[in-house]
Amino acid sequence: MIKxxxxxxxxxxxxxxxxxxxxxxxxxxxTVYEGVMDEHMATDEEGRVMQTSSYIISIPLxxxxxxxxxxxxxxxxxxxxxxxxxxxxxxxxxDPSQLGGVSIYATRNSWx
Numbered sequence: 888m889i890k891x892x893x894x895x896x897x898x899x900x901x902x903x904x905x906x907x908x909x910x911x912x913x914x915x916x917x918t919v920y921e922g923v924m925d926e927h928m929a930t931d932e933e934g935r936v937m938q939t940s941s942y943i944i945s946i947p948l949x950x951x952x953x954x955x956x957x958x959x960x961x962x963x964x965x966x967x968x969x970x971x972x973x974x975x976x977x978x979x980x981x982d983p984s985q986l987g988g989v990s991i992y993a994t995r996n997s998w999x
Contacts, residue, residue, distance in 0.1 A: 896923035896947065900967035902959050902978070902991075920946060920957050926967055929992070942976060944991040948983050958983050959991055 902920040925945040944965060949957050959965075963978040976993035983989045 896925050896945065898924050898926065898967055898969040900924045900944075900946075900965055902946075902963050902965050904960065904963045919959060919963060920949075922949075923947065924965075924967060926969070940995040941979075942993050942995060944976065944993055946989050946991065948987050948989050956983065958989055965991070965993055 899922070901918060903916050904919050906915045906917060908914050923946070926942050928940055929943050930941045944967065946957075951957055959978045959981045961978055961980060965976040965978065967974060967976065975996040977996055978991055978993050980992045981989055982992075
């Protein structure tokens, strides 16, 4: 990224999904999406009360190797890196757009 350059998706991240194992099988974690994304906090400040931060994450609307549209599901995990800081979120909802993007509503879980 060039200093002063404005990018639609300036950050990198990964979205994963856990598939529950059946019986004695262990859970499987799959990567749903890995690539560029953007974020902004959607939580209004409410005085001095600690609260969980809500974010809107944007990714381009793309297809996987099987031609299926990549739209995250509730409970998927996002790991986003911006300016050397990585933090984790959990997907609450996702909404694809006809304009070629996906808006993902997520809650922040932790700082690394």
